[in-house]
Amino acid sequence: MRIFMFKYILAICGLFILLFVSGCEPPAKRINPPRTGIESLQQPQGLRAYDSPGDKGGSIILTWKSVKTENTPDFLIREEIRRRQFKAFISEKEKEQIRKAVRADYSAEPEIDYIVYSPKKYEGLMKVLAAFYSGETGKINDGVKAFQSSWKKYGNTKRLEIIISLIRFSRDILDDGGGPAWKTELKKWREETRKLGFADKCDKLEEYIKSNLVGRRDVSDVSVSLTLKLLELARIEGDIRGLGEIKPSLEFKKKPYGRFRKGLNDMGTRAVRKEASALLERLMKENRARLAVGEDKWLADLKSSREIDEKTLKKGLGPVYENMKERFLEMFSKSRLKVIENIEANVEWGLLQKFNSSVNFKKETPSACEWRESGEDAHYFQLWGMEDGVKYRFRVELQMGENKINVQAEDGGSEVAAVPGPDWFYAGKLNLLIVVALLGTIIILFLWRAKRNPNMFLRKIAGLDAVDDSIGRATEMGRDILYLMGNGQMSDLPTIASANILSRVAREAAKHNTKLKVPCFDPVVMSVARDIVKEAYLAEGKIDDLSNCEVFFVSQDPFSYAANVDGVILRDKPATNLMMGQFGPEALLISEVGASQGMIQVSGTNEISQLPFFITTTDYTLIGEELFAASAYLSRNSKLLGNLKGQDAGKLLLIIVIILGTILSTLGFDILVKFFE
Amino acid sequence: MRFFRTILPIIFCFVTGAFACLLSFIPHPAVQEPTNMLNDWAIVITTFSVVLAVQSFVSRHTKSIASRKPGWGYSAVTMVTLTGAAFIGIFWGKGPGTPMGWVYEHMITPLSSTVYCLSVFFIASAAYKAFRVRSSGATLLLITGLIVMLGQIPFGAMISGGFIPLVKDWILEVPNMSAQRGILLGLALAMFATSLKILLGIERTYLGKGD
Numbered sequence: 001m002r003i004f005m006f007k008y009i010l011a012i013c014g015l016f017i018l019l020f021v022s023g024c025e026p027p028a029k030r031i032n033p034p035r036t037g038i039e040s041l042q043q044p045q046g047l048r049a050y051d052s053p054g055d056k057g058g059s060i061i062l063t064w065k066s067v068k069t070e071n072t073p074d075f076l077i078r079e080e081i082r083r084r085q086f087k088a089f090i091s092e093k094e095k096e097q098i099r100k101a102v103r104a105d106y107s108a109e110p111e112i113d114y115i116v117y118s119p120k121k122y123e124g125l126m127k128v129l130a131a132f133y134s135g136e137t138g139k140i141n142d143g144v145k146a147f148q149s150s151w152k153k154y155g156n157t158k159r160l161e162i163i164i165s166l167i168r169f170s171r172d173i174l175d176d177g178g179g180p181a182w183k184t185e186l187k188k189w190r191e192e193t194r195k196l197g198f199a200d201k202c203d204k205l206e207e208y209i210k211s212n213l214v215g216r217r218d219v220s221d222v223s224v225s226l227t228l229k230l231l232e233l234a235r236i237e238g239d240i241r242g243l244g245e246i247k248p249s250l251e252f253k254k255k256p257y258g259r260f261r262k263g264l265n266d267m268g269t270r271a272v273r274k275e276a277s278a279l280l281e282r283l284m285k286e287n288r289a290r291l292a293v294g295e296d297k298w299l300a301d302l303k304s305s306r307e308i309d310e311k312t313l314k315k316g317l318g319p320v321y322e323n324m325k326e327r328f329l330e331m332f333s334k335s336r337l338k339v340i341e342n343i344e345a346n347v348e349w350g351l352l353q354k355f356n357s358s359v360n361f362k363k364e365t366p367s368a369c370e371w372r373e374s375g376e377d378a379h380y381f382q383l384w385g386m387e388d389g390v391k392y393r394f395r396v397e398l399q400m401g402e403n404k405i406n407v408q409a410e411d412g413g414s415e416v417a418a419v420p421g422p423d424w425f426y427a428g429k430l431n432l433l434i435v436v437a438l439l440g441t442i443i444i445l446f447l448w449r450a451k452r453n454p455n456m457f458l459r460k461i462a463g464l465d466a467v468d469d470s471i472g473r474a475t476e477m478g479r480d481i482l483y484l485m486g487n488g489q490m491s492d493l494p495t496i497a498s499a500n501i502l503s504r505v506a507r508e509a510a511k512h513n514t515k516l517k518v519p520c521f522d523p524v525v526m527s528v529a530r531d532i533v534k535e536a537y538l539a540e541g542k543i544d545d546l547s548n549c550e551v552f553f554v555s556q557d558p559f560s561y562a563a564n565v566d567g568v569i570l571r572d573k574p575a576t577n578l579m580m581g582q583f584g585p586e587a588l589l590i591s592e593v594g595a596s597q598g599m600i601q602v603s604g605t606n607e608i609s610q611l612p613f614f615i616t617t618t619d620y621t622l623i624g625e626e627l628f629a630a631s632a633y634l635s636r637n638s639k640l641l642g643n644l645k646g647q648d649a650g651k652l653l654l655i656i657v658i659i660l661g662t663i664l665s666t667l668g669f670d671i672l673v674k675f676f677e
Numbered sequence: 678m679r680f681f682r683t684i685l686p687i688i689f690c691f692v693t694g695a696f697a698c699l700l701s702f703i704p705h706p707a708v709q710e711p712t713n714m715l716n717d718w719a720i721v722i723t724t725f726s727v728v729l730a731v732q733s734f735v736s737r738h739t740k741s742i743a744s745r746k747p748g749w750g751y752s753a754v755t756m757v758t759l760t761g762a763a764f765i766g767i768f769w770g771k772g773p774g775t776p777m778g779w780v781y782e783h784m785i786t787p788l789s790s791t792v793y794c795l796s797v798f799f800i801a802s803a804a805y806k807a808f809r810v811r812s813s814g815a816t817l818l819l820i821t822g823l824i825v826m827l828g829q830i831p832f833g834a835m836i837s838g839g840f841i842p843l844v845k846d847w848i849l850e851v852p853n854m855s856a857q858r859g860i861l862l863g864l865a866l867a868m869f870a871t872s873l874k875i876l877l878g879i880e881r882t883y884l885g886k887g888d
Contacts, residue, residue: 422704422706422707423704423705424703424705425702426702426703429701432702433702436869439866439869439870440869440873443870443873491719493868493871493872496875497871499882500880500882503882504882522726523726523729523730523733524722524726524729526729526730526733527726527729532882550737552734552737553730553734556730557785557789559788559789559792559793560789560792562792563792567748567751571747571748585793585796588796588799588800588803589792589795589796589799592799592802592803595806606864606868608857608860608861611860612807613800613803615807616803616804616806616807617799617803617806623860624860624861624863624864624867625860625863625864625866625867627867628864628867628868628870629867631880631882635882639874639879640874640879640880643870643873643874643879644870646870647866647867647869647870650866650869650870651862651866654862654866
């Protein structure tokens, strides 16, 4: 007993020492590290912000590439390791903070390739563009409102409404994505109408759309319809702008319109819109660029630096943008971004997984993704088969139609890096270890108790009492006992439990000179069963009668097995059928034939799906755990009884935990739920 | 002798069992590699066990034929099919398009399906036994069984305006599921306790040693 205790305590201590030596973190921080110890990428809250585009066909794309660590500068590795956990989606508040930081110190943001300055008057338009660009289509309305309020005092309200409608239609087209061929068609149309005037361009486009795009499978009907509406509005807007024919329905008056045109010219609106549109197009094409909205203070700083001449600024924003681009490109050529790009220039991004952004992570978990409710709502991407020690970079993109947008990482960047390394402890199983240690301790304590008090009370199990009776019946009738060990292998616990019962049955059979037949499903189980029976006969001093016992292999096909056993039942007419172990579809085929022959049948299995068949066709059934209790129950060995009592105590503990968990969960405390997750 | 028959297997069982237990908590390759090796060993041992199976199979059926036991004809058929299948498999290989493929498709599969189809009749017979009203428990079982069966078919929904399928779902998802989970919890605990007693050498019956 002491040896057992020592071995047990040694094993438990070993596990805990291992746990603490490995310095693992609690599971809440390192959830579910994979078997190879790869870092999980975290993609926390905020995904719902993109649900709307996702519902319209948008996708989330996970891409990755490996970077050889030895080629990467040390400082970079340190920094990347520090920010391993990738926060792909962040709250609106956090996004705003990042934007403010970018605006305040643009030099700290190396991924800004293009920056447009916008005076206060155009802030609304800039916000709309920024929302377009970042994919936050939900924010476009805010931009439109700002645009509306800043323009109201300068222009015609009707025209303002038209422009706002144009923006909204554009947003809807962007949301819709246009279908697979949309971008190509758009490009084709632009080339064809490049040299045409505005009105001709509109006509040509309308004609082109109606003859080529309507009804096509690879072009979205929604986008086509929206574009036609957009064209109609653009024509009206163009008519007003070019002093052309005013549509009677709009009922514009000359006076306010003239004032409006003056206002537009004064403000250089057309220049802004033209440049902003071109910029938006380029940004969309290049995916990685960022848009920063400038402020007056920033302009003042730029002016004081004298790097951009004021004349250019007064002219309009287009030239300013061009100048600034060169300046920033020069500035960024020395930044860390350049270093990264140089090292990884030849490594291509590989697709890890692509799925609809409207996917329900909880119910339809994509294969590379795991959803957990612990802490903040988060999505975890778990990666397999990666090489230890090699640095990997990851990024998440949102795709809408042909457009792709990189998702921001926790630090505002678009990528995150991680170096996989093997773990010495599976932190996600810490709760399992604690439960195993606790239950093990309880069982050991009861073993100790059983040694001091061997006459422990054990509840009556009718099925196990019937085993002895059924053997007695077979002896009295002078017929065979049929013992089936199920279709499990020797590594399956139900088969081991069945082997334990077989040992008792064989001893009883040997004692009473009753014939025993054991048809086996698995050759290894057959070999073990032969040894068990032989030992039992030896123990009873009846080794000469071993020929009474037949242990033989039948088949590893359940139906062939059932057919053979049924044949044995019908030909040899055994008096008793004991079916103990793991059973599949052959269970009913055998037990029903046994019942039809009037055999006394005792069954026991761990397979819940077979239990109803056993209960209806056999005389006694050992349900689930009773199968495992058989060895202790039949032998009345004090150690085994102690184990059984410990098991019952463990069950009591589980019941208490379940009741406690139910109460706590009802009251809103999910501590137990989280522990068992 | 006792050392080899009892102590050595118990030590071996403890060492390999404790190692396997550790494996589930340690994902490090240094530990996982030996696991793969142990798994390979198991596959090798299983392959050799086929020899044992054939030996047992042939021995039993040849004895049956030789002693003209009742039903020895079946044994003869079994021996012929065993020899024939082995012959076809060894000389023409296996897989689709081979004679063995034909045997599998046109003999083994229909025969298995035939035996499996017997389950239908056996299920009906078992249901009859279960639903005989002999006690209050059996009556309850009969009523529950009727509701579940009616809930599974469109007729049940038709006569009850969709109520019976709802009751069926509730029966399956609440009382049935809770009972199943209770059994599963007990099973898990029993398996854990059994593993522990085997690991610690308390349970030795499977070695044929008894108490």
